[in-house]
Amino acid sequence: MAEPLTLALSKGRILEQTMPLLKPLGIEPLEDPATSRNLVLPTSDPNVRLIIVRATDVPTYVAYGGADLGVAGKDVLLEQGGHGLYEPVDLGIARCRLMVAGRPDADLEGRRIRVATKFVNVTRRHFAAQGRQVDLIKLYGSMELAPLVGLADAIVDLVDTGNTLRANGLAPLEPIADISARLVVNKGSMKLKHRAIKPMLGKIAESVDRNA
Numbered sequence: 001m002a003e004p005l006t007l008a009l010s011k012g013r014i015l016e017q018t019m020p021l022l023k024p025l026g027i028e029p030l031e032d033p034a035t036s037r038n039l040v041l042p043t044s045d046p047n048v049r050l051i052i053v054r055a056t057d058v059p060t061y062v063a064y065g066g067a068d069l070g071v072a073g074k075d076v077l078l079e080q081g082g083h084g085l086y087e088p089v090d091l092g093i094a095r096c097r098l099m100v101a102g103r104p105d106a107d108l109e110g111r112r113i114r115v116a117t118k119f120v121n122v123t124r125r126h127f128a129a130q131g132r133q134v135d136l137i138k139l140y141g142s143m144e145l146a147p148l149v150g151l152a153d154a155i156v157d158l159v160d161t162g163n164t165l166r167a168n169g170l171a172p173l174e175p176i177a178d179i180s181a182r183l184v185v186n187k188g189s190m191k192l193k194h195r196a197i198k199p200m201l202g203k204i205a206e207s208v209d210r211n212a
């Protein structure tokens with residue numbers, strides 16, 4: 001009897017870009033996750049179900065065993081610490097960069113600056129590594145607005161095409177980290193459900209290689 005597995009995903013780009021990686025394993029949701037209101041979705045593999053959670057909650061569900069596996073952005077893992085999780089596969093999807101950004105003419109040197117971000121831990125570490133202390137303002141979204149209205153001198157946010165920065169008259173100032181989504185696994189599940197998880201990891205890694 002095969003072991004049942006629960007995989008935590010977030011709606012949007014993570015879900016959309018993970019589905020094609022799972023399809024070759026015979027794992028496809030039985031209803032459209034984009035439109036369904038169900039948060040638990042059975043798949044074409046009777047032993048695998050998906051749960052739909054907020055992107056920032058994926059590590060929590062997996063670490064506490066609410067899910068055996070999940071897909072989380074490296075930004076989220078860096079910010080939260082990734083405790084209690086294995087991170088065996090870089091899925092190479094949802095690629096972007098964590099950046100310091102601000103007005104193109106911003107002069108951030110020589111004084112204590114205010115930085116608005118939802119990534120307060122990453123930001124604190126980034127500036128501390130340069131020997132700088134900054135005042136952090138925690139936001140939950142629309143960071144690009146903060147320098148425009150004088151809330152902050154700079155922001156730390158995700159940048160892909162740069163369109164959002166440009167549209168708001170901002171520019172990338174310093175890179176912090178290259179980001180992609182990672183497969184994360186509950187440590188207990190990795191031991192107890194090894195027979196189901198191990199081959200799955202191998203097959204997902206093959207999907208990733210084919211995608212590259």
Ligand code: ATP
Binds near residue numbers: 056072073074181
């Ligand atoms: P919510 O909408 O619930 O607030 P969110 O904005 O964190 O969540 P997404 O935008 O789907 O959710 O982001 C999920 C992950 O995708 C992020 O953690 C990051 O790793 C990656 N990501 C975010 N924005 C981009 C982007 N513009 N391009 C590529 N990858 C991105």
Ligand code: PRP
Binds near residue numbers: 159160162
């Ligand atoms: C993300 C991120 C940036 C934007 C960067 O927002 O928070 O605002 O993408 O991408 P770009 O460089 O290609 O413009 P998202 O699209 O996830 O919207 P959200 O505010 O709903 O999270």
Ligand code: MG
């Ligand atoms: Mg987003």
